Amino acid sequence: MEPIRIAGGSSTEFGEFPNRTGREMFAEAGQGALEKAGIEPNEVDALYYGNFMGQDAENQGHQGPLMAESIATLDAPATRVESACASAGFAVAEGVKAIRSGSADVALVGGMERMNNLETEETTASLATAADDLYEIREGMTFPGAYALMAEAYFEEFGGSREDLAAIAVKNHENGATNPKAQFQFEITTEKVLDAPMVADPVGLFDACPITDGASAAVLTSESYAEEHGLDAPIAITGSGRGMDNLALQDRPAIAQTKAAEKAADVAYDEAGVGPDDVDLAEVHDCFTIAEVLALEGLGLFEPGEGISAAREGITSADGDLPVNLSGGLKAKGHPVGATGASQVVEMAQLLEGTHPNSDAVPDATVGVTHNAGGTVASVSVHVLEVVA
């Protein structure tokens, strides 16, 4: 398939900004991405925008035209895409598809979430709509509880411990400490993770990502557009896959593996013509520490049962063989749910082109993978990014 060039990307600072409106945050990210690309708003042919809980958080649905307006592109169709915490990954995938379909040469893709303006229990209730209301939420399931079940199932099948998981949190905070966009720019210790209040055994407070406000956007173009306009766009999306699983955990034959990620990765690798062995670094959806383990195995980067020790053994740290979540991941960078999938692509492109604060860790990297998951990994978007110019 034709590689889709990433001409520019930008994110707001991630953090607690209860007084910033969604439209303001997306305008900053979207306009920033266009400026970096050197592309005027009226050159945009399509806008795909991820958002999960705006109807609850801002009493605002129908955000497609609103966000198009915020970046001055009312001539381009603007479409909101929602797939829970994978909303922006799905928006990126739609932008790729729009260019492949021939209906767009330039697509602006991204997302935004505003979460801290609500009371915490309201935000939690809104997030819960990403699981199955009839068969999970009404029975008392919570997201920390669901990931705790997945962790326990993993431990039972393959072994592993809270110490293994804690190493993931420690690693991602190490990476986030040097990312000026990250919500948590500080390191933490294993002891701090293990001594933190328990949320749902074995998921403690520091095994979970924070509640975050923020927006992120990228400008995608066709090869021919990038070449004709002499764009400085050395990084391309060469593979874009999506995968699905049953919404409710109870309907899955196994919950210590993520079929949706496996399906999405198969498609993305196949399109890119690469395999897990070619991957130099990854940004994965670590909403909880166990989720990073499941992601690494779902992507085929580790065999089942071997992802759990990757961080503790240093394989996935910045100076390891396969750095994972050099951005800080959802754990430290933060997780504005409707923006996360786009921010993974934006930061991966920067890491590969050498413009990210943490690029020094991967000077020779040419292939990166992003993994964005919705709910309890019922929907996944995977993108393969490569240095092509």
Next chain:
Amino acid sequence: MEPIRIAGGSSTEFGEFPNRTGREMFAEAGQGALEKAGIEPNEVDALYYGNFMGQDAENQGHQGPLMAESIATLDAPATRVESACASAGFAVAEGVKAIRSGSADVALVGGMERMNNLETEETTASLATAADDLYEIREGMTFPGAYALMAEAYFEEFGGSREDLAAIAVKNHENGATNPKAQFQFEITTEKVLDAPMVADPVGLFDACPITDGASAAVLTSESYAEEHGLDAPIAITGSGRGMDNLALQDRPAIAQTKAAEKAADVAYDEAGVGPDDVDLAEVHDCFTIAEVLALEGLGLFEPGEGISAAREGITSADGDLPVNLSGGLKAKGHPVGATGASQVVEMAQLLEGTHPNSDAVPDATVGVTHNAGGTVASVSVHVLEVVA
């Protein structure tokens, strides 16, 4: 552009079904469409699904994988698309694009909305998130109020009366009376419309569409797939356009015309290689009677100022020169917001192929147009359907 074949379509009955779950309704529509097409669920390559207020109405976001599961297609990526009342029109457009991109040969497109399980004021509040919360809703704007402003602006610029609008409601009820899927299968008189309680002058109760539960789905395929599999799919989508406008009425230079519809129609006509003069019949978004007028003019089927008298003069009635909303329209068929755009395409295909209860009105029709609008026409999807085989 390659025509996209409509291999099958199906809708649930539209009406008040507060005890039917969303997943159950979409399963009926989606499985029905696949059965009519003679296509197995595992042949579906992509699912695009429109829903607007499920996070409020059913406490259920992340409906992509849920709906994929409901029709047994977990191997296909499933993506929720939201553009307020145009959500399903946008889902159809994404399905068209998926096939054109080469990533799908078979796309299931549709939508669902469940609205009557909430209290009416909750449903109204949820619907209001389709307008601009900061600058419209918080100031007291309501949707009937907004369309009343648009009607008043139209009357002031071009003339027109409540009697003209009433003729639209009467016509659409006439059509709905013979549609077994319609929520209102009865006729009404001009007197009944004019004597009904006023909601927001000049919009009376019978100028507004009802609150509806329902689902609709269509199976789209590439030309090559339809031919190779010998499908009975004589109708194709030959043009698919989307258009945007400012979300808030106050930001538009004029509110008696709908720029979003004009933009969407331009793209759709251009792709299809047809013009307004070629159109034999239309299904348009008559959420309020004035909306039908604005739609007809936005589509170029009538000059500005001439759409208002079309129904009263009989031009758009079943036996007129240009039948509009032979299904009964949103007014009589009902308006499950996330499903409406798909149901327009489903019923238009049936009208053109001669299998709709009201097909007798248009025995020689070959070109139909569908028009699905979000909010106060801030987003619009237009599709051109043609008899191609």
